[in-house]
Amino acid sequence: MTDITNTGRIVPSIARKRFGPMQYLICLKGILVREGLRYLNQRERFISSLVRPLLWLFIFAAGFRQVLGVSIIPPYQTYVLYEVYITPGLCGMILLFSGMQSSLSMVYDREMGNMRTLLVSPFPRWFLLISKLLAGVAVSIIQVYAFLFIAWFWGVKAPVSGYFLTLPALFLSGMMLGALGMLLSSMIKQLENFAGIMNFVIFPMYFASSALYPLWRVQEASPLLHKICLLNPFTYAVELVRFAFYGQIEWTSLAVVCAFTFVFIAGAIIAYDPSRGLIIKKQEGGNN
């Protein structure tokens, strides 16, 4: 075997400056815009993301209003309607489903090949993943506010300032749940396996939390379930949002959500690292 020698052609030496903050911003903007465009192109996704919590609010909450009384517990200073109680939980539900939807979208992108476009970008992998995460969170926050807007007309109202103050809580909770979705997407080999995520992640996380019932009620019914709820990070995301609606910070929830956000993001970055990650294992038995 002989190696070919240089043909003698001169390749123009292209000056390539290292990426500065502006290039990073351009990249982030591009990922945000693409996620937004995809979302706009999938109107049914927007509608279904709204219908789900609205069904809970209009039907479930209305039906259970008389059955599930809520005593005065922080942050509420008076008795509240059950609809008011579950609204932060339904916001959490939107974030949870949206986070998992992003996970589904990443698996789909990986199967369709679109994910490769992102992963061969020269920007650091951690930056690309966090940008994608931010884009997903931005979309899910829009869904939450659309839901809150409709809920307002249903008579579920928080103090006006609460709608602004809850934004950071929604952002943090969205980051945590989105990062969890991203981590899970690295573990899912095929799109078909996503049903498992529904059964083993979304439903247990949602029901074993304070989204639908106060924890004291859960404790009365089942001390074991109460402990499970306390171990569930989604409980803390819901409580963080609930307190933020009334201009309060629930510090334990804040600390737990921050910690889990960090852990899930770190896990997702490692999982998508080609030299260390889980994603590489999904290729086994793949193309040649």
Next chain:
Amino acid sequence: MSPNAGLKDVQGKSLPEASIPALELASVSYAYGKRQALDDISFSIPPGRFAVLLGLNGAGKTTLFSLISHLFATRKGRIHVFGHEINRRPGDALRRLGIVFQARTLDLDLSVHQNLSYHASLHGIGTREANQRIDELLQSIDMSDRLHEKARSLSGGQIRRVEIIRALLHQPSLLLLDEATVGLDIKSRATILADIRKLVHDNGISVLWATHLIDEVNHADQVIVLDRGRLVANGSVNDVVKAAGGTTINEAFSRLTGIVALNPGHRP
């Protein structure tokens, strides 16, 4: 600061990009579990060269592309793109790479412009500059009128051509194309191949063109033949034909890979 700043000759002088191989693989191996997909692959491609990576399905071409593009980590061996080791400096290496994957990677729900703009942003190219480059590149393939059409409405050949100009948008020095003409009609195949060869000629871009179609090989090309994960030939068409003991590249490829000649009449 030039990203080549770290590349120096023995006297400590910075090396210009033109004097460094566009792509250099040294003893690269890769296994999926116990199945060896690539075994001790070494070759290099000089700047401005059109290299054809020939191999049957399952030869290891896509695995090799995944390693070069850093989708997979190189666990054994070294890969350098214009002197930048892909594992150590993936950003510097990837900036010089334009990649067209075997699978279609355009987002079918987005327009041609949105797809190309997204790619530009993934390379840190601002809107104004991106739009200018998009216009120029689309003009070069006579597709300016399809700018705002959804990718879904394009034919297979048009999608492929958009993917190629997308790979060129950030002005790479090395273009990787993995079975870029698979599934296309003869006319589209010929057009795409001619476009790429023109690029090499006009701009001095290096190309690694993976295919299993022998009629895509040209006399002036560097030919690299993979067979079941092993490099069985590397050189000019004449060198490969001579080394395999055949009379045509088609015959040489058949001998090297143990298949019956598909098109004995073809003599590149």
